[in-house]
Amino acid sequence: MDKYAKRQYIIGVIFALIAIIFIVRLFSLQVLDSSYKKYATRNVLRPVINYPARGLIYDRNGDLLVYNKAAYDLLVTPREVSAFDTTQLCSILKISKDELVQELKKARKYSRYKPSVIVKQLSTEMYAMLQEKLYKYPGFFVQTRTLREYAHPIAAHMLGYVGEVNQSQINKDPYYAQGDYIGITGIERAYEKELRGHKGVSYFLVDVHNRLKGAYNEGKNDSAAVLGNNLTTTIDAKLQAYCELLMQNKRGAVVAIEPSTGEILCYFSGPDYDANLLVGRERSKNYQMLLADTLKPLTNRAISAAYSPGSTFKTINALIALEEGTITPQTTFVCGGPGTKPISCTHHHESPIDLVGGIRESCNPYFWNTFRSIIGNYPKAEDGYKKWREYVESFGLGQRLGTEFYGQSPGNIPQASYYDRFYGRHHWNALTVRSLAIGQGEVIVTPLQMANMAAVIANRGYYIDPHLVKSISDPDNNIHQLDFKRSDCMVHADKFEQVIEGMQEVIDQTNTRYTAHVDGIEICGKTGTIQNTHGADHSAFIAFAPKNNPKIAIAAYVENGVWGARYAAPIASLMIEKYLNDSIGAPNRLATEKRMIEANLLNPNQKK
Amino acid sequence: MASRNNIWANLDWLTIGFYILLVFMGWINIYAAVFNEEHSSILDMSQRYGKQLIWIIAAFALAGVLILIDSKFYVSFAFPIYLATILMLVGVLLFGSEVKGAKSWFQIGGFAFQPAEVSKLATALALARFTSSYNFKIEKMQSIMVIGAILAIPVALIFLQNDTGSALVFAVFSLVLYREGLSGTILFLGVLVALVFILTLILQPLVTISLLTAAAIIIYYFINPKFLLALKAVAIAATIFMALWLSNTLLKLAIDTNKIILISAILASIIFTVYALRHRINQLLLIIGIYLMLVLMTFSVDYVFNNILELHQRARIEELLGIKSDPLGVGYNVNQSKIAIGSGGLAGKGFLNGTQTKFNFVPEQSTDFIFCTVGEEWGFIGTTSVILLFLGLLIRLIFLAERQRSVFSRVYGYSVACILFFHLTINIGMTIGLAPVIGIPLPFFSYGGSSLWSFTILLFIFLRLDASRMEKLSY
Numbered sequence A: 001m002d003k004y005a006k007r008q009y010i011i012g013v014i015f016a017l018i019a020i021i022f023i024v025r026l027f028s029l030q031v032l033d034s035s036y037k038k039y040a041t042r043n044v045l046r047p048v049i050n051y052p053a054r055g056l057i058y059d060r061n062g063d064l065l066v067y068n069k070a071a072y073d074l075l076v077t078p079r080e081v082s083a084f085d086t087t088q089l090c091s092i093l094k095i096s097k098d099e100l101v102q103e104l105k106k107a108r109k110y111s112r113y114k115p116s117v118i119v120k121q122l123s124t125e126m127y128a129m130l131q132e133k134l135y136k137y138p139g140f141f142v143q144t145r146t147l148r149e150y151a152h153p154i155a156a157h158m159l160g161y162v163g164e165v166n167q168s169q170i171n172k173d174p175y176y177a178q179g180d181y182i183g184i185t186g187i188e189r190a191y192e193k194e195l196r197g198h199k200g201v202s203y204f205l206v207d208v209h210n211r212l213k214g215a216y217n218e219g220k221n222d223s224a225a226v227l228g229n230n231l232t233t234t235i236d237a238k239l240q241a242y243c244e245l246l247m248q249n250k251r252g253a254v255v256a257i258e259p260s261t262g263e264i265l266c267y268f269s270g271p272d273y274d275a276n277l278l279v280g281r282e283r284s285k286n287y288q289m290l291l292a293d294t295l296k297p298l299t300n301r302a303i304s305a306a307y308s309p310g311s312t313f314k315t316i317n318a319l320i321a322l323e324e325g326t327i328t329p330q331t332t333f334v335c336g337g338p339g340t341k342p343i344s345c346t347h348h349h350e351s352p353i354d355l356v357g358g359i360r361e362s363c364n365p366y367f368w369n370t371f372r373s374i375i376g377n378y379p380k381a382e383d384g385y386k387k388w389r390e391y392v393e394s395f396g397l398g399q400r401l402g403t404e405f406y407g408q409s410p411g412n413i414p415q416a417s418y419y420d421r422f423y424g425r426h427h428w429n430a431l432t433v434r435s436l437a438i439g440q441g442e443v444i445v446t447p448l449q450m451a452n453m454a455a456v457i458a459n460r461g462y463y464i465d466p467h468l469v470k471s472i473s474d475p476d477n478n479i480h481q482l483d484f485k486r487s488d489c490m491v492h493a494d495k496f497e498q499v500i501e502g503m504q505e506v507i508d509q510t511n512t513r514y515t516a517h518v519d520g521i522e523i524c525g526k527t528g529t530i531q532n533t534h535g536a537d538h539s540a541f542i543a544f545a546p547k548n549n550p551k552i553a554i555a556a557y558v559e560n561g562v563w564g565a566r567y568a569a570p571i572a573s574l575m576i577e578k579y580l581n582d583s584i585g586a587p588n589r590l591a592t593e594k595r596m597i598e599a600n601l602l603n604p605n606q607k608k
Numbered sequence B: 001m002a003s004r005n006n007i008w009a010n011l012d013w014l015t016i017g018f019y020i021l022l023v024f025m026g027w028i029n030i031y032a033a034v035f036n037e038e039h040s041s042i043l044d045m046s047q048r049y050g051k052q053l054i055w056i057i058a059a060f061a062l063a064g065v066l067i068l069i070d071s072k073f074y075v076s077f078a079f080p081i082y083l084a085t086i087l088m089l090v091g092v093l094l095f096g097s098e099v100k101g102a103k104s105w106f107q108i109g110g111f112a113f114q115p116a117e118v119s120k121l122a123t124a125l126a127l128a129r130f131t132s133s134y135n136f137k138i139e140k141m142q143s144i145m146v147i148g149a150i151l152a153i154p155v156a157l158i159f160l161q162n163d164t165g166s167a168l169v170f171a172v173f174s175l176v177l178y179r180e181g182l183s184g185t186i187l188f189l190g191v192l193v194a195l196v197f198i199l200t201l202i203l204q205p206l207v208t209i210s211l212l213t214a215a216a217i218i219i220y221y222f223i224n225p226k227f228l229l230a231l232k233a234v235a236i237a238a239t240i241f242m243a244l245w246l247s248n249t250l251l252k253l254a255i256d257t258n259k260i261i262l263i264s265a266i267l268a269s270i271i272f273t274v275y276a277l278r279h280r281i282n283q284l285l286l287i288i289g290i291y292l293m294l295v296l297m298t299f300s301v302d303y304v305f306n307n308i309l310e311l312h313q314r315a316r317i318e319e320l321l322g323i324k325s326d327p328l329g330v331g332y333n334v335n336q337s338k339i340a341i342g343s344g345g346l347a348g349k350g351f352l353n354g355t356q357t358k359f360n361f362v363p364e365q366s367t368d369f370i371f372c373t374v375g376e377e378w379g380f381i382g383t384t385s386v387i388l389l390f391l392g393l394l395i396r397l398i399f400l401a402e403r404q405r406s407v408f409s410r411v412y413g414y415s416v417a418c419i420l421f422f423h424l425t426i427n428i429g430m431t432i433g434l435a436p437v438i439g440i441p442l443p444f445f446s447y448g449g450s451s452l453w454s455f456t457i458l459l460f461i462f463l464r465l466d467a468s469r470m471e472k473l474s475y
């Protein structure tokens, strides 16, 4: 019936024929011809990561702050390792045999196929010596990468440091691999994505003897590393260095801001450390040392310290009362000096006293009355308090500022509900919370917030988000200027003049003039003394200058500085003078400078 | 009527055994090909081997469903399925998305689907349906035309998608038709055309045409063994060529040598045609016809090669034929693939111990070049086993096809066997440098749900038809 049935055999034979051809071909390829085995041994692929240099960091005037230097890591791919002369390798690397064995074990545990670092950051001599002998150690190879180097030993807290990524960072961002560096604090962290650039990878063929046989696939699979973007910061390196000189051997913080732009000119937390300590082979040892230091040099007090604003806060209360209309510049209050109820004054002075005088004399009773008038402006104390709090927050207090500051404390302006819980609802009033009138009590601020508050006063009612980076430039030198948000304070510009007048009289007419007055510069400031139950009181000072068209606003905190005029005011005024005049002029100023530099408040018994 | 229980008992479990074994071996080799220590569990769903497992399980489920579908369904719906597929092929040209230069994928959410995969199945069904109809006679021109159309429409559409590999698969249906009575001469002609194509690319036109002329004369000599006649023919052909060539040289006519060859071939053919007509020798006419066709073809090969084929296709063919060697460029894949397979030796380097198929030396190592992993890690023993397993499956499929009572099932069975045969010939052939690099997967082995599923469907429809072969398939 089916005359073509016998064709099934022809088709079957065709199938079998192809199978036989293939098997014969495979036999010659796999069994007879041994050349492919040789090719394969030459065909070991080594991916070498091209680490881009991290972006450079400049100060506001183009002065280089951070750059890179080459470093060499010795890596190993465990599965490619065969027997080698361990003694010789150890002697080149200057490590013990145990250490080497230990590292190899760790590498094998991590991955047999993927390279691991055996020794980090070889010295140049070690690298040169190793390079010659590397062919004797199959599986080992050297990878070049860059380390941070700091041009000046300044601004460690601002710059931050880089370190190796941890597992959770790798899990979060697949860009990172074991051993990569990442910004851990400061702007190294805030601008990590700009600074890091983009890793590339080159594939090389090496033979079993670890000899380079050239690029794999003519480098078609390679990708070049893309350099990181450079940052121009807002910091004035000279001012920063001067600040660090003045603040040596002191605990505290200084932040200076250009009021019109929000650019941070100086950003210091003391005691600090030399950023170069956290680079290189000694990094982890140094880090442990800094961590163990009881002075906590790794703590960035400029953004994380919990300070009371002290009397500097009186300026804010005055401005709020003026805006609320509960006082006028002409309003006077009576002060009985020390012993006045409910808040005692620090000294005797003219009485009754008006606003300008009240600020000049830092009169506690004056500001108690001012504060009471704000709270009393509303039928219920809690409503008055809520309004007051709203004003205070509009000065940038009680909140984190900007976006660049990791570990920033928001400070604290207590909610009304806090007092409700503490005293019971409706069971508290202005009198209960009277310490707020003079910047004591529950109000907590950071030096950054205080500097920003000074900028608000200097600007007569607004601030630009304080920031550390002005612009970013890519490797092709395209510059991208960053924009920052402006926030207006609830107090209008016309209310500021008398307060500023009072601040100027603080500098020109009180005892503060001996340490803070500078001929030719109209400085407006306010001192503060913060009670400290653990030792000498802290010295605080806010200021801006010149009075009209201010160029710098500053906040200084000196722990155990006894009172405002003693350390914080002279240091801040010296910085203002240095920034505006570029040098310290008068002999009395030079004497003040010397005194500040020499003061050791960390260990007062030990003179430097 | 066979009950459902009988269906399971009637299934050819030997074929299913081959299938499961091949799928399992594929999975193991995908694991080895993309193995990485951070995800060393073979069940890690973020990796290809984990995903392949899901596709394998889904393929098994799919096979189960296909077995439950009544076999009459395929007969009744052969043409509708074919039409739907053609519509999809048109649709993908209009709305499809492009992957690696071929506009052949439908992207539906995260799922990619390639109508060309289904078109093989649909064409097999349509072919089976048509050849099993009562008015089909392979000798009839009308039947040949219909078959030509059934094949040509999907091939043309797939060519338009720029998916040459999938289009070439359809050539294998000629083997199915051969079983159904297609003249062996046509099949032989097809092989001859391919051979001449290759010869032309390798050799000078003069040599090719001389070879063709010699072949024509020798073949005629076998049909009509008169030595003197053959000698005369050689003399005539040589004289014509020499006369033309000499006059060209002496008269300085500057005619291209290739044209002289062509003109002499045509003149010789005319002389022999007149001779054949006068003596009424039909075989000679046929030989002259084929001869002339092939001669003309040699002159069009260059045109086809340079103008119709794309650059990468040309380069792959040139590489394969050894015309141009570019081991770092086009030949790179094949070269690396040969190194990987060759370095496996007799017994292989052992599971997960391959060095060449790691690190992406061999591109597409889990898809088109999966056979490299077999070669490197399991050696000659492994590659031979895989080839013998496939051969076993193919022979079994021929056996099953032959025991069908309906033409439909037989033609479909042969289609399945031949499609699998073509895929594995090209796929394994390209990894060992015996076939051009055409991106088609190794059935059941290569990574990818789309290909695994379509081969599973292809096979299990036939197994379902086979299980109910005792039923009469009525239309």
Ligand SMILES: [Zn+2]
Pocket (backbone or CB within 6 Å): A335, A336, A337, A345, A346, A347, A349, A361, A362, A363, A364, A365, A366
């Ligand atoms: Zn007073």
